[in-house]
Amino acid sequence: MSNAECVRCHQRIGAEWSGSLHQRAWDDPTFLAAYAVEPMAFCRNCHAPEAADTEDERRHEGVSCVTCHVLARDVVGARDVVGARDEGGGEHPVLVEPAMATSAWCASCHEFDFPRPQAAKMQSTMSEHRRSAHRARSCQECHMPEVEGADGTHRSHDFRVQGDEALMASALSVTASSVDTRRVEVTLRVAEVGHAVPTGDLYRRLVVRAVDAGGQAARPVVLGRRFSRVHHPDGDERRQVGDDRVPADGRPRRAELFFLQPFVLPVRWEVVYQRMGPREAAVFGVDMSTDETVMSRGRIEDTK
Ligand code: HEC
Ligand code: HEC
Ligand code: HEC
Ligand code: HEC
Ligand code: HEC
Structure with missing residues (x-):
C-alpha cells in the first residue's frame, strides 16, 4: 500500500x-x-x-x-x-x-552517532529520556496527545514543537535574582519535558538575555552543545567539547549575566530558543531575527 x-x-x-x-x-x-x-x-x-x-x-x-x-x-x-x-x-x-x-518506536531516528562515531552522539534524545524524571512517560504521551475528531478521539500526528509556544513554555521552570548591582543569576530546570532542553539537532541552543530599565543589555549567555573542529585525513570533523544544556534529570543550570555598568531596576530577562547559532544560520540561509521562540521571561524588581 x-x-x-x-x-x-x-x-x-x-x-x-x-x-x-x-x-x-x-x-x-x-x-x-x-x-x-x-x-x-x-x-x-x-x-x-x-x-x-x-x-x-x-x-x-x-x-x-x-x-x-x-x-x-x-x-x-x-x-x-x-x-x-x-x-x-x-x-x-x-x-x-x-x-x-512505547518510546522504542522512535529510537531508530531520534538517537544516533556521528558519521564517524565519537563519545558524544549526534542526537541523544533517547538516552536523555532514560535519565529524565519523566522517563515513565513515553514520547507519544507528550508528542502524540489525544485530540478530538468528528468520530471520536485519536492520537495527533502533527508532532509539533516549534511553533507551539505553550508546549515550549511548559518545558522549563526558571527563576532569576540579582547577585549584586552588576550581576544577575538565572536558574533553569526542566519541567514538563522528557529529555534535556534543548534536545535533538546538535545546533539547538538557548540564549539567556537581560536588559535594565535604562536599556543597558547584559552580555548574553548561550546554553547548548559546544564543538571544536578537529582535523581528520578524510575531512575535518566536529568533536563535542562541552554540553551546558538544561539537564534532563532536574539538576539546575545556572547562567550568570554581567552588566558593564551598575544596572537600573527593574531588570527584564528572557530565555529564548534558537534552532542554531549565527554561524550556521549564515551558512543555511536562516534569518535569526524571525526564527526564535521566547520560552520564559520575567522581571527582577529589587536587589538582595
Ligand atoms: C480503504 C481505506 C483504508 C486504507 C487505504 C488504509 N486504511 Fe487504515 N484503516 C481503515 C479503517 C476503516 C480502519 C478501522 C479503524 C478506523 O476506523 O480507524 C483502519 C485502521 C487502521 C489502523 C488501526 C487504528 C487503531 O485504532 O489502532 C492503523 C494503524 C491504520 N489503519 C493505518 C493505515 C496505514 C499506515 C495505511 C497505509 C499503508 C492505511 N491504514 C490504509 C481504512 C483504511
Ligand atoms: C524514520 C525516522 C523517524 C522516526 C521513526 C521518528 N522520527 Fe521524529 N523526526 C524525524 C526527522 C528526520 C525529524 C526532523 C525533520 C526536520 O526538521 O527536517 C523529526 C522531527 C520530530 C519532532 C520535532 C518537531 C518539531 O516541531 O521540532 C518530534 C517532536 C518528533 N520527531 C517526535 C517523534 C516521535 C515521538 C517518534 C516516535 C513515535 C518519532 N519522532 C519517530 C525522524 C523520525
Ligand atoms: C514529559 C513530556 C515529554 C516527553 C516524555 C518527551 N518530550 Fe520531547 N519535548 C517536550 C517538550 C515540552 C518539548 C519542547 C522543549 C524542547 O525543545 O526541549 C520537546 C521537544 C522535543 C523535540 C524538538 C527538538 C527541537 O528543538 O526541535 C524533539 C525532537 C523531541 N522532543 C523528541 C522526543 C522524543 C523522541 C521523546 C521520547 C524519547 C520525547 N521527546 C519525550 C516534551 C516531552
Ligand atoms: C513518526 C511515526 C509515525 C508516522 C509518520 C505516522 N504514524 Fe500513525 N501512529 C504512530 C504511533 C507511534 C501510533 C500509536 C500511538 C499510541 O497509541 O501510543 C500511531 C497511531 C496511528 C493510528 C491509530 C490512531 C488512534 O489513536 O486512533 C492510525 C489510524 C495511524 N497512526 C495512521 C497513520 C497514518 C494514516 C499516517 C500517515 C498520514 C501515520 N499514521 C503516520 C506513529 C506514526
Ligand atoms: C538517524 C536519523 C538521522 C540521520 C542519519 C540524520 N538526521 Fe537530521 N535530523 C534527524 C532528526 C530526528 C531531526 C529532528 C531533531 C530536532 O528537531 O531537533 C533532524 C534534524 C535535522 C536538521 C534540523 C532541521 C531544522 O529545521 O532545524 C538538519 C539541518 C539535519 N537534520 C540535517 C541532517 C544532515 C545533513 C544529515 C546527514 C549528514 C542528517 N541530518 C542525518 C534525524 C537524522
Missing part, C-alpha cells in the same frame, strides 16, 4: 501529518541547505527513508505513514481494532504491536 492510499482513507491523521516536520523531513529548507554542505547517503535513512535515491519522488513523503506503520507487508497498529473493523468495514488487517505505543 502506498502512502497516498493511507492518507486517502485516514483523512484527519493525513491532514495532521501533511506539513509536519516528519512529512517535510526532506523538503525542510534547513535540511536541504545542510544536505548541500554534507550530501551523505546516511542522511536519507531518516530524512527520506522511503526514497531509493535522490531522484525518487517518495523523498517528498519524508517520514511517512508507511515508514512508521508498515512492517514487511503488514499495517502495524498499537491497539486491537478487530471490533471496529468487523462493524465498520475496515479495509485492511492490522497487526497489533504494543511496542508501537
Whole structure:
C-alpha cells in the first residue's frame, strides 16, 4: 500500500501529518541547505527513508505513514481494532504491536552517532529520556496527545514543537535574582519535558538575555552543545567539547549575566530558543531575527 492510499482513507491523521516536520523531513529548507554542505547517503535513512535515491519522488513523503506503520507487508497498529473493523468495514488487517505505543518506536531516528562515531552522539534524545524524571512517560504521551475528531478521539500526528509556544513554555521552570548591582543569576530546570532542553539537532541552543530599565543589555549567555573542529585525513570533523544544556534529570543550570555598568531596576530577562547559532544560520540561509521562540521571561524588581 502506498502512502497516498493511507492518507486517502485516514483523512484527519493525513491532514495532521501533511506539513509536519516528519512529512517535510526532506523538503525542510534547513535540511536541504545542510544536505548541500554534507550530501551523505546516511542522511536519507531518516530524512527520506522511503526514497531509493535522490531522484525518487517518495523523498517528498519524508517520514511517512508507511515508514512508521508498515512492517514487511503488514499495517502495524498499537491497539486491537478487530471490533471496529468487523462493524465498520475496515479495509485492511492490522497487526497489533504494543511496542508501537512505547518510546522504542522512535529510537531508530531520534538517537544516533556521528558519521564517524565519537563519545558524544549526534542526537541523544533517547538516552536523555532514560535519565529524565519523566522517563515513565513515553514520547507519544507528550508528542502524540489525544485530540478530538468528528468520530471520536485519536492520537495527533502533527508532532509539533516549534511553533507551539505553550508546549515550549511548559518545558522549563526558571527563576532569576540579582547577585549584586552588576550581576544577575538565572536558574533553569526542566519541567514538563522528557529529555534535556534543548534536545535533538546538535545546533539547538538557548540564549539567556537581560536588559535594565535604562536599556543597558547584559552580555548574553548561550546554553547548548559546544564543538571544536578537529582535523581528520578524510575531512575535518566536529568533536563535542562541552554540553551546558538544561539537564534532563532536574539538576539546575545556572547562567550568570554581567552588566558593564551598575544596572537600573527593574531588570527584564528572557530565555529564548534558537534552532542554531549565527554561524550556521549564515551558512543555511536562516534569518535569526524571525526564527526564535521566547520560552520564559520575567522581571527582577529589587536587589538582595
Ligand atoms: C513518526 C511515526 C509515525 C508516522 C509518520 C505516522 N504514524 Fe500513525 N501512529 C504512530 C504511533 C507511534 C501510533 C500509536 C500511538 C499510541 O497509541 O501510543 C500511531 C497511531 C496511528 C493510528 C491509530 C490512531 C488512534 O489513536 O486512533 C492510525 C489510524 C495511524 N497512526 C495512521 C497513520 C497514518 C494514516 C499516517 C500517515 C498520514 C501515520 N499514521 C503516520 C506513529 C506514526
Ligand atoms: C480503504 C481505506 C483504508 C486504507 C487505504 C488504509 N486504511 Fe487504515 N484503516 C481503515 C479503517 C476503516 C480502519 C478501522 C479503524 C478506523 O476506523 O480507524 C483502519 C485502521 C487502521 C489502523 C488501526 C487504528 C487503531 O485504532 O489502532 C492503523 C494503524 C491504520 N489503519 C493505518 C493505515 C496505514 C499506515 C495505511 C497505509 C499503508 C492505511 N491504514 C490504509 C481504512 C483504511
Ligand atoms: C524514520 C525516522 C523517524 C522516526 C521513526 C521518528 N522520527 Fe521524529 N523526526 C524525524 C526527522 C528526520 C525529524 C526532523 C525533520 C526536520 O526538521 O527536517 C523529526 C522531527 C520530530 C519532532 C520535532 C518537531 C518539531 O516541531 O521540532 C518530534 C517532536 C518528533 N520527531 C517526535 C517523534 C516521535 C515521538 C517518534 C516516535 C513515535 C518519532 N519522532 C519517530 C525522524 C523520525
Ligand atoms: C514529559 C513530556 C515529554 C516527553 C516524555 C518527551 N518530550 Fe520531547 N519535548 C517536550 C517538550 C515540552 C518539548 C519542547 C522543549 C524542547 O525543545 O526541549 C520537546 C521537544 C522535543 C523535540 C524538538 C527538538 C527541537 O528543538 O526541535 C524533539 C525532537 C523531541 N522532543 C523528541 C522526543 C522524543 C523522541 C521523546 C521520547 C524519547 C520525547 N521527546 C519525550 C516534551 C516531552
Ligand atoms: C538517524 C536519523 C538521522 C540521520 C542519519 C540524520 N538526521 Fe537530521 N535530523 C534527524 C532528526 C530526528 C531531526 C529532528 C531533531 C530536532 O528537531 O531537533 C533532524 C534534524 C535535522 C536538521 C534540523 C532541521 C531544522 O529545521 O532545524 C538538519 C539541518 C539535519 N537534520 C540535517 C541532517 C544532515 C545533513 C544529515 C546527514 C549528514 C542528517 N541530518 C542525518 C534525524 C537524522
